[in-house]
Amino acid sequence: MVGRLRERPTASPIPAEDVLLRGACPVAILAAQLAWSASPSLPQTPPLAAVTDAVLSAPPPADWLRWRRDHGATGHSPLDQVNSTNVHALRLAWAWAMGPGVQEQEPIVHNGVMYLLHANAVVQALDARDGRLLWEYRRELPGDVNPADTVRNLAIYQDKLYVTTQDARLLALDVVTGRVVWEVVTGDYKNRVNYSTGPIAGDGRIFAGLTCGGVTRVACSVGAFDATSGRPLWTRESVAGPSDPPSHQATWRGVPVERRTKASFWMTGSYDPELKLVYWSTASTQPYPEILRGSGDGELLYTNSILALEADTGRIRWFFQMQPRDNFDMDHQDNPILATVTVAGRPRKAVFVLGKPGILWAFDRVTGEHLWNRQLVSDQNIYESIDPVTGAMRMNTAIIPKAVGVTQTVCPGMRGGKLFQSKAYDPIRQILYNPVSNACTAFEVVPLEVSASGVRNDKMSHMPGSGGQVGRLAAVAARTGEVLWNYDQRVALGSVLTTGGGLVFVGDLDRRFMALDADRGTLLWQTPLSAPVTGYPISYAANGQQYIAVAVGGGTPGQRNLTQLYPEVKSPVGSNVLMVFTLARQNRVPEP
Amino acid sequence: VTHALSARPALTALIVAGCLSQVLMASLGPRAERAASRSSAAPDNGWYTAAQAERGQAAYRDRCANCHGRDFVPDDFSTGLKGAAFEWRWNGRTVADLFEVTRRTMPPGEAGSLGPRATSDILAYLLQTNGYPEGPSELPSDAEALKAMKLTRTSKR
Numbered sequence: 137m138v139g140r141l142r143e144r145p146t147a148s149p150i151p152a153e154d155v156l157l158r159g160a161c162p163v164a165i166l167a168a169q170l171a172w173s174a175s176p177s178l179p180q181t182p183p184l185a186a187v188t189d190a191v192l193s194a195p196p197p198a199d200w201l202r203w204r205r206d207h208g209a210t211g212h213s214p215l216d217q218v219n220s221t222n223v224h225a226l227r228l229a230w231a232w233a234m235g236p237g238v239q240e241q242e243p244i245v246h247n248g249v250m251y252l253l254h255a256n257a258v259v260q261a262l263d264a265r266d267g268r269l270l271w272e273y274r275r276e277l278p279g280d281v282n283p284a285d286t287v288r289n290l291a292i293y294q295d296k297l298y299v300t301t302q303d304a305r306l307l308a309l310d311v312v313t314g315r316v317v318w319e320v321v322t323g324d325y326k327n328r329v330n331y332s333t334g335p336i337a338g339d340g341r342i343f344a345g346l347t348c349g350g351v352t353r354v355a356c357s358v359g360a361f362d363a364t365s366g367r368p369l370w371t372r373e374s375v376a377g378p379s380d381p382p383s384h385q386a387t388w389r390g391v392p393v394e395r396r397t398k399a400s401f402w403m404t405g406s407y408d409p410e411l412k413l414v415y416w417s418t419a420s421t422q423p424y425p426e427i428l429r430g431s432g433d434g435e436l437l438y439t440n441s442i443l444a445l446e447a448d449t450g451r452i453r454w455f456f457q458m459q460p461r462d463n464f465d466m467d468h469q470d471n472p473i474l475a476t477v478t479v480a481g482r483p484r485k486a487v488f489v490l491g492k493p494g495i496l497w498a499f500d501r502v503t504g505e506h507l508w509n510r511q512l513v514s515d516q517n518i519y520e521s522i523d524p525v526t527g528a529m530r531m532n533t534a535i536i537p538k539a540v541g542v543t544q545t546v547c548p549g550m551r552g553g554k555l556f557q558s559k560a561y562d563p564i565r566q567i568l569y570n571p572v573s574n575a576c577t578a579f580e581v582v583p584l585e586v587s588a589s590g591v592r593n594d595k596m597s598h599m600p601g602s603g604g605q606v607g608r609l610a611a612v613a614a615r616t617g618e619v620l621w622n623y624d625q626r627v628a629l630g631s632v633l634t635t636g637g638g639l640v641f642v643g644d645l646d647r648r649f650m651a652l653d654a655d656r657g658t659l660l661w662q663t664p665l666s667a668p669v670t671g672y673p674i675s676y677a678a679n680g681q682q683y684i685a686v687a688v689g690g691g692t693p694g695q696r697n698l699t700q701l702y703p704e705v706k707s708p709v710g711s712n713v714l715m716v717f718t719l720a721r722q723n724r725v726p727e728p
Numbered sequence: 729v730t731h732a733l734s735a736r737p738a739l740t741a742l743i744v745a746g747c748l749s750q751v752l753m754a755s756l757g758p759r760a761e762r763a764a765s766r767s768s769a770a771p772d773n774g775w776y777t778a779a780q781a782e783r784g785q786a787a788y789r790d791r792c793a794n795c796h797g798r799d800f801v802p803d804d805f806s807t808g809l810k811g812a813a814f815e816w817r818w819n820g821r822t823v824a825d826l827f828e829v830t831r832r833t834m835p836p837g838e839a840g841s842l843g844p845r846a847t848s849d850i851l852a853y854l855l856q857t858n859g860y861p862e863g864p865s866e867l868p869s870d871a872e873a874l875k876a877m878k879l880t881r882t883s884k885r
Contacts, residue, residue, distance in 0.1 A: 238794070282797075282803070283793055283794045283798060284795060284797075284803035284805075284806075422804075465804070582816055583812070583816075585811075586808065586813045586816040587802075587807075587808055587813055589804060592807060592816075593805075594805075594806065594807050690837060692803075692805070693803045693804075693805040694804075694805045696795070697805055699836050699837040699839075700833065700836060700839075703839065706838075707837060709837045709838050
C-alpha cells in the first residue's frame, strides 16, 4: 500500500516541557563529560576541516563520511587508483585489533583520519595511513545490555562525531579530542529499546532509529535531534497510532496501540538535502503469526515499508509498504539508495530498497510511485503475485499459519533473502549490486509462553533452485530492474563496496574477501582473512594512496544462523579485526 | 651393583603391572562411572552438582548468552532455553538428545568446538535453570550415560 500527502500521517513533535526537562540535563552532561573523558589525546596530524553540509552533499573523493559513504547511501567510492588491471597487487597495509562483541561495523574516514566504532561503544580516531591511535573514547556499558545487539556506524558533522549506544544514548564527541560534548537518553534499554545502528546527519540535525524488543510496550521510533545541543526535535513511530489516519490504524484490526510494537529501525536511512526528506525503512511486528497477534488479515501499517519523512517535522510525506500482512518476520532493513536514473524514458529521482523477501524495489522518491521490482533470490512462497504497475503484493494466504503447532517451510526465511548485508550502487554503470541469501526457514508456530515471537525458527534449509549455493551477488540495472548477472557461491555473502576503478568488493561469511569485475561479475582478486567478513567495506585515500578497509569477526545471531546451511565450512569467530588493503608498493621496505 | 641389576626385572615387572592396572582401570572406569551415573540419574538423587552448574554458567555466558540471552531472554533469532520454551522443545526427550544436539550444532559457526566437559557443564546449568535438582554426582559428559535421563519436568505456569 502506498500513502500520499493527502492523507498525511503526523509525527510527534517533542512537547516543550519535555525539552525543558531534558534541557535541565547540562549538569548530567557535565558529569558525563567528567566521567567519560577520553584518554589523553595525541596531537592529530592532519588539520581539521569541518564536515559542513556542502561537504556531506559532495564528499571529497578521498573521504567516506557516513554509513555507506554519502547522503544517498550508495556504498560507492569514486577512487580509481585500484582497478581491474592492478587489483591483483592488493596487499595488507595495516590491521587493527578491535574489541570483543558482535562485529558489523563500518568506519568513517575524513581528511586522513579514520573514526572507528567497535562493538560495545568504543570509538577510536586512527591515522588512516597506518592505524596509529590519535584518541579513543570508551563508554562503560551497563552489564545488562542485550549482548546480541551491536551498533554498526557513526556519523560526522561539523566538528562532532555522533555515536548511538546499546544503552539507548545519543552522544556527541568532539572530533579532535573524543571528549563527550553532550549526551541524551532516547529510550529505556532495560525495556529493550536501544540502538543497534548509527545516526546520520544533515541540515543541523542528527537522525537516529531505535531498535525495539518484541515484548516492549512502546512503539519503536526514529528521531531527529539538534546537532549542536542534542535537543530532541521530533520522533516518528514505525506503526500507525492515534495521530495517524483512521484508515491506517484500521490495518491493525483489533490490535491496541500498545501492542503495535517492535517494527524496529535496525538499519540506517538516507537523506536528500534538496527534497529535505529522510528515507528510512521499517521492520516487522511481533508476535509474527497473525493468529497470535489478533490482527486478522490486516496489513499492519507502516511495518515493512519505506518512509519518506520530512526532515523538519518527521511527518510522513509518503510511504510504501512493500510487504503487507507479514506473518514471517520479513523485515525490510536496508540502506535506501538514492540515485537519479531514467526509467521508461523519464529521469527519476529514485530510491532503491531491499528486504528479507529478497525483492529489490525502485520508487520515485519525490512521490513514492512504484517504478519496478525484481525478485533476486532463486525461489519464494510468501506471495502469489506483485502488480507490475502498482507494486501491490498479493500474499500467498495458503502459507499463513492457521494453528499453533504447525510447522512449514517459508522461503526466503527470516534471515533473508537479505539480512544485515548491504547493497551498493555504481553511478557510472547505474548498476545495483545486491548481496542476498538463497535460504529458507522452518517456521513452527508455538504458544506465546514458549516464545514471545510466537514461532520457533532455528532450522533452515536450502532454497529450491539454488543448487545449495547460499550466497548470491545480483547485479541489477537501476533503470529497468533487469538482472545483468548473478555471482553465486556456497557461503552467504556480506556487504558490498563499489569503486570508480570498476571493482565490486564483497566479503563472505566464511572469511574470503574478493573483488569482482563490475561489468561481468568475474572474480579478479580474493584473499582469506581471519574471520567472517561481517563489517561493511569502505574505500578511502590518504596521502594520495587508495585503501580498501573491512572489519571481520562474526556478526549477529542471524548471521551465525546461516552457517548451518554449510556445516563443512569452519570459520573462526569472535576475534574482531579491521583489515586495510592497498597496492603493494606501500609495503616496500625503504632502501637503507 | 649386582643387587641393583637383579632388582631391575622386578622393578620392570612392577611398572608393567602398574601400567596394566591403569589400562585395566581405564577400560573399566567409564563403565563403572556410567553405572554410577545411571543410579544417580533418578531426579531424586540429583543430576549434576552445584559446582558443575556454576562452571556451566560461566561457559554459558561465554559461549551461548549472545544468542540465547544472558538471563534466558533470547535474541529474536534464537531459541529460548528456560521454562515453557525449554519444555516445548525437550520434554519427552533425553539429556542425551540435548547433549548430542548441543555438541553437533552449537555454537552456530563454531559447531563442535565445545568440548564434552564444557557441554555437560552447560547442560548442568540449563537443568538447574529449569528446576532439575542438584546432587552429589556430576552430569557425565558421555551421551551413552545420559540416555536414561528423560526430561519431563513441567514448570508451574
